[in-house]
Amino acid sequence: MKIPRRLQPLVDDGLIDEVVTQLMSGKEAQVYVVRSGGELRCAKVFKEARQRSFKQAVQYQEGRKERNSRRARAMAKKTRYGQKEQEQAWLNAEVDALYRLASAGVRVPRPYGFVDGVLLMELIGDAEGFAAPRLDDVTLGAEEARGHHARVIGEVVRMLCAGLVHGDLSEFNVLLDERGPVIIDLPQAVDAAGNNSAAMMLERDVDNMRAYFGRFAPELLETDYAKEIWALYEAGELHPESRLTGCFAHDTAPVDVDDLMTVIDDVREEEAHRQAARHRGDEPGVEEAAEEWRESRREC
Numbered sequence: 520m521k522i523p524r525r526l527q528p529l530v531d532d533g534l535i536d537e538v539v540t541q542l543m544s545g546k547e548a549q550v551y552v553v554r555s556g557g558e559l560r561c562a563k564v565f566k567e568a569r570q571r572s573f574k575q576a577v578q579y580q581e582g583r584k585e586r587n588s589r590r591a592r593a594m595a596k597k598t599r600y601g602q603k604e605q606e607q608a609w610l611n612a613e614v615d616a617l618y619r620l621a622s623a624g625v626r627v628p629r630p631y632g633f634v635d636g637v638l639l640m641e642l643i644g645d646a647e648g649f650a651a652p653r654l655d656d657v658t659l660g661a662e663e664a665r666g667h668h669a670r671v672i673g674e675v676v677r678m679l680c681a682g683l684v685h686g687d688l689s690e691f692n693v694l695l696d697e698r699g700p701v702i703i704d705l706p707q708a709v710d711a712a713g714n715n716s717a718a719m720m721l722e723r724d725v726d727n728m729r730a731y732f733g734r735f736a737p738e739l740l741e742t743d744y745a746k747e748i749w750a751l752y753e754a755g756e757l758h759p760e761s762r763l764t765g766c767f768a769h770d771t772a773p774v775d776v777d778d779l780m781t782v783i784d785d786v787r788e789e790e791a792h793r794q795a796a797r798h799r800g801d802e803p804g805v806e807e808a809a810e811e812w813r814e815s816r817r818e819c
């Protein structure tokens with residue numbers, strides 16, 4: 520196809536060999552399939568600041584640290600230079616989040632750099648180069664919905680352990696390839712420790728996922744993972760392998776200590792198996808994830 524103006528500098532620099540096609544244009548960006556580094560990749564071209572909608576709201580930016588103090592001072596003043604720096608910091612946020620999350624083991628597109636307002640990243644798709652569908656594009660069976668839901672909740676936990684809340688998680692920002700869900704679209708990602716809205720945003724993200732997967736597996740609508748996850752996070756006890764139940768209740772009944780110790784031992788043992796599987800690089804398949812989920816609900 521004809522090379523879009525914003526991609527021309529990357530073509531001139533040899534970062535992009537060919538622009539293959541344009542994917543659906545989102546509210547904030549245009550996304551293209553390009554040939555780069557000998558393979559098909561995605562190029563996300565951010566729209567100009569004034570064309571963008573809600574995501575740059577102040578609420579999302581609280582707690583983001585600007586390491587360069589001269590730039591931080593400029594951003595605080597509302598000069599034109601300060602606004603430019605602010606814009607650059609916003610654009611860098613998605614690529615920063617992708618690098619951070621990829622290294623924390625979250626399934627996100629692998630980033631290949633950010634040049635002239637264009638983010639180059641892995642194309643999530645099939646072997647023929649067709650882009651993967653969004654959750655919103657697919658119809659799921661109940662068992663698939665349970666499995667994918669469990670995987671997405673696992674990713675949300677891993678993201679939070681890496682210090683981030685997505686902030687705009689919905690069926691439009693999760694792709695589904697043959698290995699399962701992949702989380703995309705992160706420029707608004709929120710700093711979990713430094714942002715007063717983080718708990719609210721985590722809850723909104725998790726509840727969006729519950730509502731979506733609950734359409735196919737209505738028993739998911741009874742779960743409450745958000746409060747459970749946040750309570751563990753605040754207590755400093757959240758780990759990527761944390762065992763969640765999906766129920767959150769303030770239980771005031773007296774506890775049978777022997778019973779409790781047996782449950783804890785069982786959970787530890789299962790956990791050890793799971794950790795070993797992860798170290799071997801096995802990801803749970805959709806049925807396995809659904810089965811683990813059913814098992815975890817029994818502890819409710």
Ligand SMILES: Nc1ncnc2c1ncn2[C@@H]1O[C@H](COP(=O)(O)OP(=O)(O)OP(=O)(O)O)[C@@H](O)[C@H]1O
Pocket residue numbers: 542543544545546547548549550561563628640641642643644650651653691692694703704705
């Ligand atoms: N790495 C990728 N691999 C395959 N498809 C992708 C990838 N990144 C984005 N897409 C496609 O491009 C669309 C827009 O991307 P994205 O959600 O990041 O942009 P956006 O403009 O910020 O979206 P929104 O409208 O949600 O604000 C996605 O819905 C998805 O279909």
Ligand SMILES: [Mg+2]
Pocket residue numbers: 545691692704
């Ligand atoms: Mg999107």
